[in-house]
Amino acid sequence: MRSEPLLATEPPAPVRDIGELYAIAFTQTETAAQRYGKLAAAGDEAFEPVRCVFEALCLRENERAEAIKEACIAAIGRAPTQADLRWMPIDLVPAEELSDLKNSLLSTAYSAWALAVRHRERAFIFWTYVAARAETGIVRATAESMAREALRDGNLLRRERRLAWRAERREALAGDAPAATELSSAALFESLLLKDIFRWSQEAPAPQRRRLLSLIGDGSQAPPPEADALPHTEAIEEIKRRALRYAEHLSSIYLDEADKAVDQSRLELAQQLAARSIARLADLRSIASLPR
Structure with missing residues (x-):
């Protein structure tokens, strides 16, 4: 099971309004454009194939920043x-x-495109978190739109990455053949997670219980048959920690599957599962942070 978090830091608070959301998006995009631009202007002749990638990425981010600015003006x-x-x-x-890519003697166009794919995956995760924690409909809808844009952009970058791989290896993409997938283990983890969420809900206060049960599609408030043998506080805390680990691992599985997808239908399914799983993880972390 992976130990690293999907994001180094989660959004520290819900986004308050649409102006704040656009300010966040604009700041992130400007930062990306500036950093890609530095690499586009750096390096010697040997860096040329990589520099071309960052020239394209810088242009994309500048266009994105302009689009965000125009959308903000239209909204507020x-x-x-x-x-x-x-x-x-x-x-x-x-x-x-x-910096690691710039300073590596092994940097290639493929590694540059692969890094850009990870950046858009990170954007997808971030905006999914924002949407999950949104307190107003317009913020939620706009954050979801930005998450979808990150997915679409990631798909385009994956194609560029595949082309770079083919060009560098001069043979068919190694991933063109169906690869072994972790999706076979996802069903087991989903089952274990749902069981722990239900057990967690039985010791939670009523508002938290309703939120937890909504995550597993169970609106029933009836006590389970083993209600007289519910775990003590220490066990409940362990169930919470385990549920969060399962939820994060599932998000990782679905993101990995999307990254390895070799056809559009498989990609779309993995992306849908990832979006749902990340939103669920955000909800669970929010509930876990509430006082009992």
């Missing part, structure tokens, strides 16, 4: 500003990742 009558931010937007394109 003005461009996004730093004054709308209540917390520092999470870095979707960490400088250290780009």
Whole structure:
């Protein structure tokens, strides 16, 4: 089971309004454009194949920033500003990742496109979290739209990555043949997770219980047959921790499956499962942080 989190830091608070959401998106996109732009202007002749990738990525991010600005003006009558931010937007394109690629003697166009794919996956995860924690419909809908855009963009970048792989290896993409998948284990983890969520709900206060049961599609408030033997507080805390581990692992499985998908239908299914799983993880973490 993976130990690293899907995001180094989760959004620290729900996004308050649409102005704040656009300010976050604009800041993240400008940062990405600046960092990609530095690599597009850096390096010697040997870096040329990689530099071309970052020139394209810089252009894409500048276009995205302009689109975000226009959408913000259409929504609230003005461009996004730093004054709308209540917390520092999470870095979707960490400088250290780009530095590692720039300084590596093994950097290729393929590794550059692969890094860009990870950045858009990170954006998808971030906006899915924002949507899951949104307190207003317009913020939720706009965050979901940004998550879908990150998925679409990630699909385009994956195609570029495959082309780069073929060009570098001069043979068919190794992943073109159906690969072994972790989806076969996902059903087991889903079953274990749902069981733990139900056990967790039985010791939770009524509002939390309803939220937990809604995650497993069980609106019943009737006690289970073993209600007289529910675990003590220590056991419940362990159930919470285990449920969160299962939920995060499932999100990782679905994201990995999307990354390895070799046809559109498989990709779309994995992306849908990933979006649902990440939203569920965000809900579980939110519930776990509430006082009992």
